[in-house]
Amino acid sequence: MAEHQLPAALPAELPRTDRTRHRRLREQGSLDRAELNAILDAGFVCHLGVVLDGVPMVVPTVYGSDGRHLYFHGSVASRSLVAAPEAMVCVTVTHVDGLVLARSVFEHGVNYRCAMVYGVPRPVTDPDEKSAGLRLLTEHATPGQWEYARRPNRKEPAATALLALSLDEASVKIRTGGPDDGDSPDAALGIWAGVLPLHSHWGEPEPDPLLPSGVQPPPQVVARSNTRAW
Numbered sequence: 001m002a003e004h005q006l007p008a009a010l011p012a013e014l015p016r017t018d019r020t021r022h023r024r025l026r027e028q029g030s031l032d033r034a035e036l037n038a039i040l041d042a043g044f045v046c047h048l049g050v051v052l053d054g055v056p057m058v059v060p061t062v063y064g065s066d067g068r069h070l071y072f073h074g075s076v077a078s079r080s081l082v083a084a085p086e087a088m089v090c091v092t093v094t095h096v097d098g099l100v101l102a103r104s105v106f107e108h109g110v111n112y113r114c115a116m117v118y119g120v121p122r123p124v125t126d127p128d129e130k131s132a133g134l135r136l137l138t139e140h141a142t143p144g145q146w147e148y149a150r151r152p153n154r155k156e157p158a159a160t161a162l163l164a165l166s167l168d169e170a171s172v173k174i175r176t177g178g179p180d181d182g183d184s185p186d187a188a189l190g191i192w193a194g195v196l197p198l199h200s201h202w203g204e205p206e207p208d209p210l211l212p213s214g215v216q217p218p219p220q221v222v223a224r225s226n227t228r229a230w
Contacts, residue, residue: 010068014127020117020171030172036068039093039115039172042230044141046072049090062138063091064133069164070117071124071133091117091165095230098197100180103186110175111195117170121163144220179220 014020014031022029027204045099047061049056063072093115095187100109124130134157138146152160202224209221
């Protein structure tokens, strides 16, 4: 994923609010904007949490970030996207880096990186901004595809709802390292403890069965094969 450089006007630390204040495991919490952007840059699927008709709903969707806003999209018929611009939402992006296996089950844990963004999304209706936002989404997940594949025609953006969520109210939590019980009485049990890392890699491109013979994947797709996903 492309890395973002922070615009000069943005402070390095995110604003501290009641929602972003870390109450538990404060040592894992961060309001560093660079760490937020690093987590967003590493992924492309977020989970949108919104209350719909009094019932909470969490929907996975593809996103893109420009360092100031998180853009996400879906069908104009999506009930969650229709409700989102009228209510406070919480969007999360999480990467699991490994299982932390301690000497006791109680001390087991997960190494992870997680970002949470709060706010009321803004519907993107300006044609130029919508085109730029859809390009950002595409390039965030699949760099190079906007220039390679056919771009949206006039009708397709009308069937797509695009929302922009400010990154002004967000927080990060990151857990790294091994178990915390190495100096506890459980250390004398002779039980193995450590971390089982989790790595995600892109595989080899799999062609559409209906693809004519001789049509090869573009260089930007081939280049990602067998590379680390996040």
